[in-house]
Amino acid sequence: MSEVLELAQALIAIDSVNPDLVMGAAGETQIAAFISQWLESHGFEVTLLEPAPHRPTVVGVLRGSGGGQTLMLNGHTDTVALQPFDGDPLEPRVLDGRLYGRGSYDMKAGVAAMLVAAARVSNAGLRGDVIVACVCDEEVASLGSFDLVKHFTADAAIVTEPTNHGLYIAHKGFVWADVTVVGEAAHGSRFDLGRDAIALMGAVLVSVRQLDLDLRSKALHPLLGHGSLHAGTIHGGQGYSSYPQDCTVTLERRTIPGETPQTVEAELRALLEGIKAADPNFQYTLKVGLTREPFEIDPAHEFVALTQKHASSLLGQDVPLKGVGFWADTAALSSAGIPALMFGCLGAGAHAASEWVSVDSLERCTDIYEAIIREFCA
Ligand SMILES: [Zn+2]
16 A cells, blocks of 8 residues: 555554544644654654644644755644444545545544655755645634644745646635614514515625626626625514514625725625615615635746646646635635645545545645645755
8 A cells, every 4th residue: 555545544543633623623733743753754854833732733844954945745634423323434445546535525534644745855865955744724714724824935836625626826705794774673563663674685685696697797807707706694673563673684795806805895895785775675784704715826927837847747638727706725824925836636526424535536636735835946
């Protein structure tokens, strides 16, 4: 069995469910201890960061002789819940060239591949440093990567999330916002006193739907297309026989580069002011919540070309440049000034009941990361 397959299996067997997803779950403590030991035995300098209690990130650094470029490989060690899963989620199984288990695809394969790739160059006499960052909490708030960039930097970074061999050079961001329509509580019989916050929310929902359709009609970004807007949750009312005091909808606006929390807030305020202008009875509050920036790297950046060259030559196929809708840790690295991209294994079933990664892909990606390190850090 190859070293990388053995390591991927060992990582899958360690429960590392994110405790902010499942109350009382194992978290990253045990997997971080295992990786620390592995890194030490392979000659890395090891640093443990703890952005929150019992939520460790492990960073291994392979020091170069000096004067070269530093490359960071970044992968998360947490997983989503173990169940539902077909079979034992913590017992890695290889069947027909596929490695099954919770986290096999998302993303213990990527972590194993980057660790083994870096270890292979430990005696290569490189000038630059290699940093392998095994971060916590990607599945919830990315505490790990946001904290990592306060302590480490690099000249380029690869996030080794599974990309099915596509080279991801852009992804969307998002902005959450609460819109509360303010009503007037009153007895259900007192139409003369009450103001129905839930019914007044109807106008907001109609406008939200229209704004989403408008956004979708304009593809502004070559890889990401357009932004979008949808309702996430809605709450309101005190009881059957009362006029509702308030009604709150939480909106999610997915953003493309150029769209910021400020532009989204202005867009939503214009929407709400439009309703207010037509109905003086309408009162609202708007509060922008969690935001995550979109990410992109210039397709002409030399690190994109270097990654694409090694990936396509070792895979023997074209490796397309892509943009994706979901948010990832790439943006945390990029917003700290590290040119970053995402490239990784082939498989399926992230967050699903049957999750697997291709064993052949796991081994190819290890070779690709190794080739990139050797050239970039030479
Ligand atoms: Zn992931």
